[in-house]
Amino acid sequence: MTHNRTDNGLVARVENLTKSYGSGSNLVTALEGVSLGITAGEFTAIMGPSGSGKSTLMHISAGLDSPTTGRVWVGDTEITSMNDSELTVLRRRRIGFVFQAFNLVPTLDVEGNILLPFELDGRRPTGDERAWIDQLIESLGLRERLSHRPHELSGGQQQRVAIARALGMRPDLVFADEPTGNLDSRTGREVLTLLRTASSTYGQSIAMVTHDPVAASYADRIVILADGRVVEELGRSTPDEISSLMLSLEGAS
Template structure:
């Protein structure tokens, strides 16, 4: 019987995942036999030093890259068993994305940017979807800005639009890659609080890649990678405890 992430109560999952870049003496192993899942309704931080494999893991879980070996599921879809067209469909419907560069379309206003995932998927929002989107707009403080274009917004407002866009289709999991990297400290903390609220209040699964101990401390679960392998998987920690954990791993290396 085929095992899916739904069977395991997970929003996303990888098993025996290995990723190698290059060949021969120049080959670099970014992931080394990694098996891990993102639990439903949980805010997970994936941390590690530069080159540890954390971004590669996120890309594999989101279907943005293909593994050298192993399997990956996103929601009900086994990504590693899909062709390009089916993979694109699974990614659009099962994943939302928040990047540090915001990735908003400059010629579209706030509402059009939020609705973009529906447009790309070739479907119109249902009445229920519309109600959810209005709720997001209100809760993220964007109601007075829906007709504005990205260049008319602050960095924090642009990131809020990106969060609303990621949550609009209610995907299985939202992947956030250094979502506070281009924000000032206060705005960054607001964005992290919004992601945490999306998880705790709306049952949204969040997987955030970060190297920031303070950002990590907002998560329910912390997964740490080093040299392409998971070296820690545990509950929430304070910023100081996160920093100590990262330092201890670096010292061992």
């Protein structure tokens, strides 16, 4: 399947993005003039202190929230002017999500949760898609768990199901929001390794919001926000390098 990437190799981008809440003396600016591209096939971490705008940036990039000003593209599709139903279809077909809280449907078994995006799209997976899903199930160690409900799984297993669900339709882009936030450190490392493998082996584009320098060290590229602006970009870095940069930024603000 060809991914909807633009000529410049970007799978998503935002231009001069501003997001404000409230008005007058209660005006809060979450993002201020952010321009950023997410490169196809790359694992990007978006970092920043609490209140830096990183979650707002992700929500707007994924069409879950709209900007006050600025423009947003997924591939070559500008989504800024789309209505809710168009955005719903775009998210369902072209964007995958992995959340801190797993967000599995408790009444569905593992297989039902993995196939949910196809169900919502009103279709069954094609032969190629089914083969890909089987490969995901195998590589994520879920083969023996397919008939289990989420409450019968550990946190790490639930997050693997969420990853399989996010990758099943081969979306243009997967957004991961603090995906290891509810996991112990060993399980968290396994989940981060899976995300990195999805990017390096299968060419999956991933944008992960995190405040954790260890999680960010798995990414190819690290974008750091502070006070609603992009203040720094790094290539692959160690947790210590990321920590010291974050500390220096917090000292400066």
